[in-house]
Structure formats: C-alpha cells, structure tokens
Amino acid sequence: MRTSTFHVEGMTCEGCASAIRRAITAPGGVExxxxxxxxxxxxxxxxxxxVSEEEIRERIEDAGYDVVG
Ligand SMILES: [Cu+2]
Incomplete structure (x- = not known):
C-alpha cells in the first residue's frame, strides 16, 4: 500500500467529502x-x-474539484 496526500480546492461541506470519497473509491484499487x-x-x-497517483488525481478532477498539489 502507498499513501498520497492531495491538496484539493472546492470542497465546502460533508456532501463534497462524500462525493470525493465515492469518486476515488468506486473504480477500485483504493483502500x-x-x-x-x-x-x-x-x-x-x-x-x-x-491504481497510480495520477489516476487518483484524475478521479478527483473528474468529480469536479481542483487538485492544486
Ligand atoms: Cu459540498
């Protein structure tokens, strides 16, 4: 297992947090x-x-949030 941390802009509430969790987890490979x-x-x-770090970044962006770091 590997751990990566992303700085994400645009998350404002628990609904955003749930959407991001779902978007990252659903396609698989994420613990x-x-x-x-x-x-x-x-x-x-x-x-x-x-799954690569780059793919996870894309999953977050595809969900409508900006990964800034
Ligand atoms: Cu929200």
Missing part, C-alpha cells in the same frame, strides 16, 4: 480515503499495482 475539509486535504491509501 482508504480521509478527507480533511478544514485543511483542504485528501489522504488516500491505495495499491500502487492497481
């Missing part, structure tokens, strides 16, 4: 997602043999 709304930080634990 765990932690969303910190105050810090605008999303921490993802994933299997690098199944």
């Amino acid at each position: 765990r997602v932690d969303v910190d709304l105050d810090a605008k930080r999303v921490t993802v634990v994933y299997d690098p043999g199944k």
Whole structure:
C-alpha cells in the first residue's frame, strides 16, 4: 500500500467529502480515503499495482474539484 496526500480546492461541506470519497473509491484499487475539509486535504491509501497517483488525481478532477498539489 502507498499513501498520497492531495491538496484539493472546492470542497465546502460533508456532501463534497462524500462525493470525493465515492469518486476515488468506486473504480477500485483504493483502500482508504480521509478527507480533511478544514485543511483542504485528501489522504488516500491505495495499491500502487492497481491504481497510480495520477489516476487518483484524475478521479478527483473528474468529480469536479481542483487538485492544486
Ligand atoms: Cu459540498
């Protein structure tokens, strides 16, 4: 397992957090997602043999949020 942290703009409420968790997890390869709304930080634990950090970034962006770091 590998852990990556993303700085995400546009998350404003628990609904956003749920949408992001779902978008990241649904396609598979992801073990765990932690969303910190105050810090605008999303921490993802994933299997690098199944999904790349870049793919996770795209999943967040496809859900309508901006990954700024
Ligand atoms: Cu929201």
